Amino acid sequence: MYESKKAYAFFTRERRERVDKAKECKLVHIIFQSDTMSGIVPVGPEPSRIVCPSCQATIVTKIDRIATTKTHLIACCLFLFLCWPCTCVPYCMDSCKNADHYCPNCNAYLGTYKS
Numbered sequence: 001m002y003e004s005k006k007a008y009a010f011f012t013r014e015r016r017e018r019v020d021k022a023k024e025c026k027l028v029h030i031i032f033q034s035d036t037m038s039g040i041v042p043v044g045p046e047p048s049r050i051v052c053p054s055c056q057a058t059i060v061t062k063i064d065r066i067a068t069t070k071t072h073l074i075a076c077c078l079f080l081f082l083c084w085p086c087t088c089v090p091y092c093m094d095s096c097k098n099a100d101h102y103c104p105n106c107n108a109y110l111g112t113y114k115s
Contacts (some may be wrong), residue, residue: 043110043111044099045115048061052110054108055105055106055108057105057106059104063101064100065100066100068097074096078090
């Protein structure tokens with residue numbers, strides 16, 4: 001009888017250790033997935049200082065401004081309401097464009113700030 005209790009205690013201790021290890025592995029996996037796999041980085045309209053999820057370097061993001069549908073609609077409205085000399089103004093203003101952020105080291109896409 002004593003041997004069976006000892007074996008049972010060993011079995012439960014071993015099982016608890018395996019469960020604890022499994023929990024640790026799941027926790028590490030979730031952290032790894034959310035930090036590096038998703039690539040979601042909070043960015044704004046200006047260059048941001050962040051750690052690149054791809055190359056793990058601390059960088060200041062490189063920004064490419066891209067005209068959007070909103071930019072084209074503003075230009076069309078200016079043209080239609082007889083302000084055609086001002087049609088090019090939305091294309092010159094950063095506030096009418098989206099800011100795409102890239103890593104200057106590895107050129108990985110980091111995120112977009114939509115204006």
